[in-house]
Amino acid sequence: MNMIADYALLTILGVVAGGYLLGSVPFGLVLASLAGHGDIRKIGSGNIGATNVLRTGNKFLALLTLLLDVGKGAAAALIAEYFYPGLGVFAGGAAFLGHLYSIFLKFTGGKGVATFLGIMIALSPLTGFACCLAWFVTALISKISSLSALVAALLSPLFSYYFADLNLAILSGILCILILLKHRENIDRLLKGTEPKIGSK
Numbered sequence: 001m002n003m004i005a006d007y008a009l010l011t012i013l014g015v016v017a018g019g020y021l022l023g024s025v026p027f028g029l030v031l032a033s034l035a036g037h038g039d040i041r042k043i044g045s046g047n048i049g050a051t052n053v054l055r056t057g058n059k060f061l062a063l064l065t066l067l068l069d070v071g072k073g074a075a076a077a078l079i080a081e082y083f084y085p086g087l088g089v090f091a092g093g094a095a096f097l098g099h100l101y102s103i104f105l106k107f108t109g110g111k112g113v114a115t116f117l118g119i120m121i122a123l124s125p126l127t128g129f130a131c132c133l134a135w136f137v138t139a140l141i142s143k144i145s146s147l148s149a150l151v152a153a154l155l156s157p158l159f160s161y162y163f164a165d166l167n168l169a170i171l172s173g174i175l176c177i178l179i180l181l182k183h184r185e186n187i188d189r190l191l192k193g194t195e196p197k198i199g200s201k
Helices: 002-006 009-024 027-034 050-054 059-083 088-100 113-123 125-142 145-163 166-182 184-192
Strands: none
Touching: 009 059, 009 088, 027 050, 027 059, 050 059, 059 088, 059 113, 088 113, 088 166, 113 125, 113 145, 113 166, 125 145, 145 166, 145 184, 166 184
């Protein structure tokens, strides 16, 4: 990442801080609360993402959560890349960490899949498309959101290296590891065959 030398440390820190704060906004929690569903963390899996919002039965709310979670990752990366070319990977990575460890939720948060996809789409549309396609095909076959996310995450470093560059491959590899760690319980349920399917209550 030779672009680091082209920017002052304060600029990089500012980009990271901005990305983190944007990623920290818990859209699923806010939208579910505004819609009268209470604390989404007390429903279903306890996650703040779109899949758990869907368990409220409100499909529009789940879709809106998905779009906003994708959007905040994409926005962080695109804004940074526009003003500071090369720093989009830092802002995107920081937004992802913000979603996982939100300052607004006492450093807890979601599992980051939608935000991860937004980052990939923003920094390399072909990589993002390939990850989304991997998610969609797996979901179509398995009807299991977590498995789809894991497949997309595991393939993302390969897609990034092929369609983009080493910097994005490194970022996606780091994000993939974090996604795997956040999905430890899901992986355990997948191995036991007890993981709930998309849309289940």
